[in-house]
Amino acid sequence: MEFYRFDKDNGKKITHFNSDFIMSRIIQTNSKANIGCMHLGESGxxxxxxxxxxxxxxxxxxxxxxxxxxxxxxxVKSGDAVFWQKDEWHETKTVEGMLVIVIESEELDPSLFMKLANI
Incomplete structure (x- = not known):
């Protein structure tokens, strides 16, 4: 299990095309990827x-x-990213609720875009 951050502090300011925002890159894949949003309610x-x-x-x-x-x-809290390798056992839970995005793909390597976090 590895921990990363994708919050504003780990992003890059973008000004092209008169833009003004921070982009935190997360992942890039060349093969099929499944992306989902999980809504974990209270005690989810x-x-x-x-x-x-x-x-x-x-x-x-x-x-x-x-x-x-x-x-x-x-x-874990908003802005944290958790990476599990194939076949790694894992569990996620919350007391008050949590909204998460999950990306699954054979070729994920978050270390290419995000910095490791000290958790």
Whole structure:
């Protein structure tokens, strides 16, 4: 399990075409990728299971906890990204609710675009 940040502080200011915003790059794939949005309500959980392919979880809103096979939960909040390798056991849960984007693809490598976080 690896932790990354995709918040504003890890982005780059974009001014092309009269633009004024911060872009935090996340991932690029050349092969098929599945992208989904999970709405975890109060006491929501994504049960303990193995990743079928490499998986990147992006916390958009709220906060919660993630773990891998080590059975130690790690706190995550908006702007955090968690990466699990193929076949890695993992679980995600929240007390108050959390909105996450999940990207799954055989060729994910978040280290190409995001900095590792110290969690």
């Amino acid at each position: 959980i994504v049960g303990y299971h193995q990743a079928v392919v490499p998986q990147l979880l992006l916390v958009v809103d709220g906060e919660g906890y993630v773990r891998n096979e080590e059975d130690t939960y790690h706190y």
